[in-house]
Amino acid sequence: MQSGIEKGLKQLINPKNSMHSRRRLIYYTIIATSLLWISGTVLFIFLDDIEVTVAVKRKLAEDISSFSNEAESFKKLNDKILGKDRFNIKSKEKDIVNILSKEDLNIINSNLGAIRFANYEHKLVKRDPNLPGELGHGVTVGSSEKEKEKEGYDKHAFNQLVSDKISIHRSLEDYRNDKCKAKKYPVTLPTTSIIICFHNEAWSTLLRTVHSAINRTPPEYLSEIILVDDSSTRDELKQRLDDYIANLKIVRIVRLKERQGLIRARLEGAKVANGDVLTFLDAHCECTLGWVEPLLAKIKESRTNVVMPVIDEISETNFHYNAVPEPFQRGVFKWRLEFTWRPIPQYEEQRRKDDADGIRTPVMAGGLFSIDREYFYELGSYDTGMDIWGGENIEISFRIWMCGGSIEMLPCSRVGHVFRPRFPYTFPNRKGKDGDVVSRNLMRVADVWMDDYGKHFYNIRFDLKRKIHDDVKERTKLRDKLQCKSFKWYLDNVYPELEIPDDNYIANGEVRNPETGICLDTLGKQDGAPLGLYVCHGQGGNQYFTLNSKGELKSEDNCLDYNKHELYIRECDGLGLNQKWLYEKNRIRNERFNVCLQIKSKTYVSVGPCIGSKLQEWVFNKIDDMAR
Ligand SMILES: [Mn+2]
Numbered sequence: 155m156q157s158g159i160e161k162g163l164k165q166l167i168n169p170k171n172s173m174h175s176r177r178r179l180i181y182y183t184i185i186a187t188s189l190l191w192i193s194g195t196v197l198f199i200f201l202d203d204i205e206v207t208v209a210v211k212r213k214l215a216e217d218i219s220s221f222s223n224e225a226e227s228f229k230k231l232n233d234k235i236l237g238k239d240r241f242n243i244k245s246k247e248k249d250i251v252n253i254l255s256k257e258d259l260n261i262i263n264s265n266l267g268a269i270r271f272a273n274y275e276h277k278l279v280k281r282d283p284n285l286p287g288e289l290g291h292g293v294t295v296g297s298s299e300k301e302k303e304k305e306g307y308d309k310h311a312f313n314q315l316v317s318d319k320i321s322i323h324r325s326l327e328d329y330r331n332d333k334c335k336a337k338k339y340p341v342t343l344p345t346t347s348i349i350i351c352f353h354n355e356a357w358s359t360l361l362r363t364v365h366s367a368i369n370r371t372p373p374e375y376l377s378e379i380i381l382v383d384d385s386s387t388r389d390e391l392k393q394r395l396d397d398y399i400a401n402l403k404i405v406r407i408v409r410l411k412e413r414q415g416l417i418r419a420r421l422e423g424a425k426v427a428n429g430d431v432l433t434f435l436d437a438h439c440e441c442t443l444g445w446v447e448p449l450l451a452k453i454k455e456s457r458t459n460v461v462m463p464v465i466d467e468i469s470e471t472n473f474h475y476n477a478v479p480e481p482f483q484r485g486v487f488k489w490r491l492e493f494t495w496r497p498i499p500q501y502e503e504q505r506r507k508d509d510a511d512g513i514r515t516p517v518m519a520g521g522l523f524s525i526d527r528e529y530f531y532e533l534g535s536y537d538t539g540m541d542i543w544g545g546e547n548i549e550i551s552f553r554i555w556m557c558g559g560s561i562e563m564l565p566c567s568r569v570g571h572v573f574r575p576r577f578p579y580t581f582p583n584r585k586g587k588d589g590d591v592v593s594r595n596l597m598r599v600a601d602v603w604m605d606d607y608g609k610h611f612y613n614i615r616f617d618l619k620r621k622i623h624d625d626v627k628e629r630t631k632l633r634d635k636l637q638c639k640s641f642k643w644y645l646d647n648v649y650p651e652l653e654i655p656d657d658n659y660i661a662n663g664e665v666r667n668p669e670t671g672i673c674l675d676t677l678g679k680q681d682g683a684p685l686g687l688y689v690c691h692g693q694g695g696n697q698y699f700t701l702n703s704k705g706e707l708k709s710e711d712n713c714l715d716y717n718k719h720e721l722y723i724r725e726c727d728g729l730g731l732n733q734k735w736l737y738e739k740n741r742i743r744n745e746r747f748n749v750c751l752q753i754k755s756k757t758y759v760s761v762g763p764c765i766g767s768k769l770q771e772w773v774f775n776k777i778d779d780m781a782r
Contacts, residue, residue: 520547
């Protein structure tokens, strides 16, 4: 028997076999060469993508995450899939099998569970920490530049000179708490369009907003940045801005020919947005590390989640980035429908699992939030009957909660904002309407959303009872169509700590001294401030008081308190002692100490022995009896 080896040797030596193998070698060479050419061409075509992938990978090298270049391929696959739920792939798997190959599906499946830290900086530029404003530090101006500084303030209501000295790429610190730093997010998140509306914004604040968003938003989640110019008049915001953003590629600009105001400007921006999510930012913000992932992840959980970042304060005087300390406060309103911040109530803290968990918020501040794009429209976008600014945040907040959605502030997402002490621009009037834009907007909110509770708004704003109400049929129709819940449901479930004013008051209105025409006035102060006086203005608000059946003299939820030494507005104690007032013969008398309220000076009220002087006379005026 020949061994196998011998057989093989014989074949090799055999000239006929040797001819065969030589030919085979040539075939192989031809095939190998063509394969090399093909793969070379493919490599060349996809070179750009590979570069991106490599760059992204390098940036994320320190992440102990499963993020890989598969995420990039996954994103490309996503683009193949059309339809609104393209990120809920599991539920749609059947529909997409036809579009995608088996390998495609493998990539998707391996990415479904992939998570990573929110630690992205697109350009981790090593910046000199000694440059002005780096790491979020403030900047002060020398005395030689004080005049220039004042000029900037006058124009923008913030220190433009300081802002201009700080790089539009300045670095910030990581302001998140430890739970947030450790939190991981799905690799596949919805994409977002960032919409920034502006009117005569300063160049440096606008561009710092843009660059902080680009630098700190992973490119796979950033659909585009849309700037909406609400007909600015400053030169640098025209051609120069066009030229500048042309180089950024990802930024587009929408120019409005006529001044439209924030509400309509945002809608114009939303119209051209392509992202799954709309993120609205003010034009003087700075996004921080990991700001976008929490927002997008929460919306991925449910498209009816509307989310906002924690809004940190960038000082309007020196542009220092002040991270708001914990415990955070949440957005609420009082009956005059003004937005304000209040501590998070106990029941909400108990509901939260940990410090990274969202904070359910009755109303949002309005400037900064993210919402699923299609959900935004399903829900009726904005009330276009509202003008310019003011009340639109309350309106959309009521609508979201009452019509099946929710609003959360996410502690892991932090964005800085320059709070300006005044508006650096004027509100143009709509034809045939008066200038009180905000009040008109708020009346629409009350008329559409607040059911019988609207009366509490009109009580405190009794000046508005005289005004003609807008036709709000369109919006009440929308409320019906969306089958929204009642305002009572909202109060019971979303904002139970809001005190509902007692209907059985003895007297209410402005509290006027007929002799002088001066009224009791909180002067805008709350808890623990002396009660002031001011010329009666007939617009309620700080001059609106109720004397309820318990004898409490209240301004919103505060009570007038006299403890024998001080006459202050304080938290109501319900004891019926220091806070019990009787209204008799036009005097307001404290029963416990037997003293009467009187005018002490032009600005403050005091108490004294009840002597029946004209300075102790008080009349409660309401709109019904205020024909003057
Ligand atoms: Mn702002």
